[in-house]
Amino acid sequence: MESEGDAVGENTRGFNQGRYDSVAKLEAYEELKSEARAIKEDAIERLPELLDELEETVEENGGTVYFADDAEDANRYIREVVAGKDAERLVKSKSMTSEEIEVNEALEADGVEVVETDLGEWVLQVADEAPSHIVAPAIHKSRAEIAALFNEVFDPEDELETAEELTKFARDRLGELIEGADVGMTGANFITADSGTIALVTSEGNARKSAVVPDTHIAVSGVEKVIPRVEDLSPFVELIGRSGTGQDITSYISLLTPPGASPVPNFEDGDSALAGDHEGIGAGANPDREFHLVLIDNGRLAMRQDAELKETLYCIRCSACSNSCANFQSVGGHVFGGETYSGGIATGWEAGIEGLDVAGGFNDLCTSCSRCVNACPVKIDIPWINTVVRDRINRQADGNADWLVEGLVPDEEPGGMDVQKRLFGNFETFAGLGCALAPVSNWMADLSVSRRLMERVFGVDRRRELPSFQRTTLKKWYDERGPKVSAPRRQVVLYPDLYTNTMQVDRGKAAVRALEAMGIQVVIPDVRSTGRAPLSQGMIATAREHAEDVYSGLALHLDSDRDVVVIEPSDLAMFKSEYEKLLPERSFRRLAEHSYDVMEYLLELAEEDGGPGFEALCSPDDGRSGEVAYHPNCQQKTIRKAEFTVALLEELGYDVVTSDVECCGMAGSFGYKTEYYELSMDVGESLKGQFTAPETRERTVVDSGTSCHKQLESLLPRESRHAVELVAPESR
């Protein structure tokens, strides 16, 4: 897999950190997100009505509205307008929608000179490349590369080197091109139906120039950008810069209500007055100005009718889902993107606009780590959109190449589905077999002949150490051992997640001992896996079947007032979020409300009056290494459970350093796949760096998720343990 080098990683990580810093200062952050979401939900719900209102308003203002069915239709109209003005040059400010319809190519075919005036876009125009990021299009290019490009193409008198020199050079050159332009084109971040105002969020000032200098302004926008009222802009203005590049606000929020009152400066005649002969010096539009609003459907109205893809239309293209994505940070938007859009939400856009094939080209790069979910200013469930599209791709696959797994797997998926996905999606079945046959199954799996076969048939990378199954599962061990607590305070279900039950049995035993030390009688019921594995492969029907079985298996315990304690955070996240999509509302709420992270639960128990307190757990005083480097699981962070581990460890006297990478790179089965092994290891580099730094090198490594555990073991020479193993008393 090709990646873009260091510039993308450095810049996206910078934006991402900027976002954390900037939103932390925003007191009403969560409220603003809810408000922004509500405005978008309402706007898309009432879209036809708002578009009618907008058309009326713009015409009242003296502009023209054109509704384009698709790219071709939009381009035909734009070419007509440009030809009607006898225009030779059109200057553009940055607009993803104009990229989507490829208007530059259409105009250039007519002999019109099209100039991108956003500095990043201009760099790409000079280099003849496509944007690799929806906000910072040339993010993959380093300063040195841009300097080399300019020096080669323009051969300036003095070689250009610094960012200042490059900027000045571009500004001067583009300034001249803007002065002589006949038509200006902008996009729109938002359009208000009540006033016909185009809101543009920019920093360079080129959009202002492109709109004010030529007498003709064409704004190109998707139909989804319309919102009801001017006042509705407020939350978006507060959120968009912070969410994207981490700026509290960008230099310019242009609220243009074209044609507008500005005079048209005549740069061809230097002696002409700036204010021109626009006598009316008073309210109203300048009659010398012309405005065309081109509103593009191109699949959007169909997306609006699509219950699952509809949410995509709420997207304000802030880029938070790109910047917060560890895979995107590594590969950039040329790899993690489709025809036009890139990053997490690109799957939704490309599926709706271009079709499943284009979306399928990069959809698997989303590992559902969920780090974008809390970052999205309009609260789009981006991983869910990716999962739905994956499911649709699975279902449209034909052929019958699954002779190997057919019959062996109990899933609900169609024949012809990708065998690799099917293997990982049915992990529960294989884990069951693996345990039953352990240790033979582990030896077998490790034979190089098996590894080669697995690699060839299923795409399981042979460089990965495979999970080794325990002959005695956690459940079996506990059934034989029984509870060891006298006069229990209450009973609690310890959910036997697939990984703890079949592979990391020790952390399960530790959880039992820790809970018993707190006076709890543990119950380990016979319930199946959550469905995380099939869900991650886009096998929604199979995952739903798991969810229903799990709920049925736990309902009796919930009825008996037993809380459910979960060790594996990716499974707790299923209960707390994904099950909302898989179970009836009431069942989801009930299970979610009574499910806890194991460390969270221990913390609560220890704080309870009348209980054994923190002394019952182990601290550094009990001979445990007190200095800890902790890597929380990505999904655990999203459901805001990671902090409990830190809190409990600190309460017990441990000194904790926490990693701040978004994801370890393993992300469930992702890192096992041959095609992603290298990316997975590349993503892991940041974490490795943080845990091998001089301050952390000697610390005990602590994890919480199974895939992080596997990844940490391959990244670091020292072993990693689940946090509960640190605090649980030794077996008696």
Next chain:
Amino acid sequence: MVSRQSKEESSRAFIANSIERDGMVTSVVGTFTSKLDEIDVAVSQIERGELAETIDRVVRTPAVGVPVDVDGGSLPDVVEVEPTVDDVRAARTGVTPATLGIAEYGSVVLEADPFGSEVASLFPELHVAVLRESDVVGEMREAFEWLGPRLREDRSSEIIATGPSATADMGGLVRGAHGPEAVHVILLADRVEETVERGSETEVADE
């Protein structure tokens, strides 16, 4: 100017004299000036009658501008208020009025008026924005409560400008991209101070 009347009326309604943050009560103007300072925008707080001399002092010449409707509109001669296009090209400073200040962001709202404010504020390297203290609101939401009726009724175009233009596209943060590299806000004290003071005295008396 376009609907100056309606703007004054509505902005009066927003003379919120103080905002509470972190339990501390600060004046809106105080918040505004300290925010400007934070984002490296120069600010001159002046009294009535000081506009011309202040502009004289802060402009980089040559300077162009558009009529400013505060403090008797007295711009010094150094500012060409009926500039030609060549004047704009040559100018190092553009002086324009600002219609609103937004304290928590250090933003000024600029109207794209028929005098050419949009060009005058955008092309020269230094933008000097003249604003009355009474036109400073505390929060973004208040700004939009003012902008809403204004855009709906007048269909005007406004720019919420915060600091100088900037870009990070050339491999490092650079101030002054297509727009100005520096911004100077002149803030004219025009609050009806008697009212404010009397108000607080009354409060004290009531206690």
